Amino acid sequence: MSILFDENKKLFTLETAHASYQMFVNAYGFLQHLHFGEKLGGGSCEGLQGTGFMSFSPAPDVAGNDYLASPDLTQQEYPVFGSGDYRSHCMAVTFADGGRNPELCYQSHRILTEKPVLEGLPGLHGSCETLEITLRDRWTDLQVVLLYSVFDQYDAIARSARIVNHTGAPVEINAALTACLDFPESGFDLLHFWGRHAMERLVERTPLTHGKICVDSVRGTSSHQQNPFVIVCDHAATEDAGRCWGVSLLYSGNFTACAEVDQAACCRVTMGINPTGFSWHLENGESFQTPEAALVYSGEGLGALSRRYHKLYRRNLCRGEWALKQRPVLINNWEATYFDFDDEKLVSIAKTAADLGVEMLVVDDGWFGNRFDDNRALGDWVVNTEKVRGGMKSLCDRINALGMKLGLWFEPEMISEDSELYRAHPDWCLHVPGRGKSRSRNQLVLDMSRKEVRDHIHDMMHAVLSSANFSYVKWDMNRHLTDVWSAELPAGRQGEVYHRFVLGVYELLERLETEFPHILFEGCSGGGGRFDAGMLYYHPQIWCSDNTDAVERLEIQYGTSFGYPISAVGSHVSACPNHQTGRTTPFHTRGVVAMSGTFGYELDLNKISEEEKEQVRAQVKQYHRLYSLINDGDYYRLLDMTQQKDLSAWEFAAEDGSRALLNIVYAHVRANCPPPMLYLRGLTPDACYRVTDDTGRELGVWTGAVLMYAGMRAPIPQEARAYGQTDYAAFQFELERLS
Incomplete structure (x- = not known):
């Protein structure tokens, strides 16, 4: 048993291979956190928590004058706004009468022998036990169901929360985060992973001090600028020693991660959907499910923490045929041709690539509609027969005849104003009526919260993917969200659009991947702008960065390795001088760096020297020989x-x-x-x-x-x-x- 419950002490203990997670129901019915860290060997932390009396920290009504029971002074499992806990919170709600002070108390619990599927959301899968704890507002019948799934071999706990309204009236959710970790100490550093387009997931390590450090995104995606993954660790923690806690959100939209040191020098870490711009109207009888977070502990330093995440995500997050299957070495035509290509040029590149051992050609942006530059045609997912004469089946047959697979690029969430789709449905983009539209990369964003929009994009993509023997899809997203308003919702519910957008993207992905289970889907958002654990549930690999400079990639791939497996890292050998930096690096060096990922090429192989072609042959053979070591081995x-x-x-x-x-x-x-x-x-x-x-x-x-x-x-x-x-x-x- 990995989940234990002591009825007499109302004590819950979750056991993994090397760690314990412990909480209990106190005398007043509140669920308090006790410990997440080294294995306790059957011991209890009860009676060791609390900070002692401090002024201006109120006690709840049920506790009378027992101020030591103040939520402001005790370690909480799911803190709520309005309860007398003035620190960062996970939930804020407004009841029908305008009240905002829920008081969540333990009601019941169940121990399940499997992990529940979160409807419409990504989640970990595999053999595990799950603890389900139901909390209830003391004054109404608002419930919060907390889920804890234990993956003991990885020292991992998957957490989420479901808010259920049985109050008899509507409730407005103003914040619904996923997880909180309370520590009785604060001698920690925070590692987070910041960046920008073409330079993502750079490591920044900051000592925690009194006050809050928040990393977040309000861009509609997890973003290049921050990543929904943070690490809290001892000041002295290294790769090989020290306590480390990882908090990774399985979500691809707006998020927030906050680390706070309070007045009593205790630390709190929260993670979940960013409440900025968020609200959710919950009718009586309805529920709201938060995304899942994967919490992982290591007492053996940062390296062990990373390796646990690598195995957990590779084996228990990625799904389908390609989760563990060897990926083909591919060549993408983007940096070779940009928009300037036709079928003959593509076949010419493929012929050389096939001779050198490359296994797949990916046709990037420009194969559809009137797409000759980035000003037009997004949304018109119909083959441009001026470029691809004879259609996709003809091209695919020619590529397959060379012994290669064929892949295709899409950007399904976007629309160009110069497109047949926009002319037919100008209201399908995210926009506020009567106001101007914000543009980025000459494009607008489709309202993916609307079923009719998703259905139309699905039907167009399905028609293309059904027309030929495709083996791969690169799913791109080249701008962030603005003008976030949907015609499908009334004025008072526009705060739901950001989250409904993400749910819509997940729904479309789930639908297409179910229909085309043999296709390898790779994620992309201007490179690594949506490189998150939520997307790994749908895409077992993600284009790590639009920056293909091998020297720059060292730092990008270094930061990525802290929370994501090597098998997820899209990495290619590109031309020199590099298109992003102008730097020239040896072909051998480019190969060494690209082999620490899903290996491939991003250049015109017809334009390299004979010596470099021989290096391609050697690199492909070496990558095949070392594939299992690189993708399944332990990374240091x-x-x-x-x-x-x-x-x-x-x-x-x-x-x-x-x-x-x-x-x-x-x-x-x-x-x-x-x-x-x-x-x-x-x-x-x-x-x-x-x-x-x-x-x-x-x-x-x-x-x-x-x-x-x-x-x-x-x-x-x-x-x-x-x-x-x-x-x-x-x-x-x-x-x-x-x-």
Whole structure:
């Protein structure tokens, strides 16, 4: 049993492989948090909580003058606004009489042997137990059902909340967050992952101080600018030591994550839908389900936390045929041709790619309607037969005849004003009547909260995808939401549109992926603008960033690795000088970086040298040979890129320690500067390992203990000159355990 309940103490304990999550119902019926951290071994934390008396912290009516019971001074499981807890809250509601002070008390609980499916929302899946606790407002029949699903092998708890209205009158939800973690201490750092278009998920580590640190998005998506994933950790936590707690929201819309240190030097972390611009009208008998959050604990540092998320998401979040299946090496024509292509140019690229071992061609933006630039035709998902003569089936048959698969780009949530769709349905875009429209990338946003809009887009996409033997869809979104108003809702319910938009996108994805289960769907939003756990439920891989510069990608992929598996990271070798930065890096280096993801190419292979073509052949063969190690192995960050940006080093190690791959890239070379020592991880200490470089040259045999504890010196950049490299040198070393 991973969920235990002590009836006498009203104590709930959730047990994982290395951690315990504990809460109890106090004497006044309130559900209080006790512990989430190291395993308690059957012990109880009851009686150790609380901060003592503090003025200006009121007691609830039921507690009389017992001010120690103030919600402002005790660790809460699901704090609510208006209860006398003045810290960050998870729920705020307005009752029919205007009151805003619910008082949630324990009513009942159930222990389920499976995980309930959250209707219309992504969620973790797989074998687990689930604790369902029902709280009820003391004064009305408003209920909050808290769900805790225990994935014990990953030290993970999946949390969500469902608000149910049985009050007999409408209720207005003003805030509905998913989860709260209360700590009786505050000596922590917060790691969050900020960025911008073409430079996403950069790591920022900030000590928590009194007050609030909030990271959020109000852009209608999870965004490039912040990510719905944060880590709270000890000040001294490193990759290999220290307590760390991850909070990851399985949601692709507006979110907020808040870390607060209160007057008693306690810490609270909340995560959920951003209440800015949000409200939800709940009629009597209706319910509202919050998105799910995955909480993961590690007492062994940041690296162990990441590896638990990697396995949890790869095995228990991604779904369908492609969740664990080996992905094809692809070539995308975007940076090769942009809008300037026809079927002959595409086939020419594919012929060369097939000869070099590439397995799939992806046709990007420009194949449909009157789409010759980014000013027009979004929404007109009909094949442009001037570009693709003979239609998609003809092109697909020609590509398949080369032994390759064919993929296609869509941007289903968008509409151009210069399009047949807009001319027929100008009211289908998000806009406020009588006011001007905001544009970004020359496009507007379709109102995905409306069923008729989704049905129309579905029918057009279905017709295209049914017309040929497609194997892949790249689902893009190239602007954020503005003018958020829907003709489907009355004035008083416009606060629901942001969330209904996300639910609409999920519904369309679910429908298409059910109809085309053999198609691999890859997510994209101007690169990594919607790289979140919610999208991984529908897209087992996501284009990591529009920035394909290998040196820039080091930092982008480093930050991404903290919460997301390598198998989800779309990463390609692109042309040089790079189209985003103008930087020129060695072809070998571009391959090393791109192999730490879903490997592919983003260039015209007809325009590279014969030497580089031979490198493509070698890279594809190497990626196939190392695929299971890279995608299924344990990932280790060997250097801290927030402190050391000149050199990046990371490792993949098989779970059984039988082999490993060490990757090293120099981003900046300094004169007369000694390279650092690298301490490998994940090896068998008393076994011997043969170490070879990426030319196949054997360097020697050492024990796992020597490589992990004594370490090996990183090669100096000049050593790469033997491979024809100078600046931005890269190295790969393979380790094989000897029997």
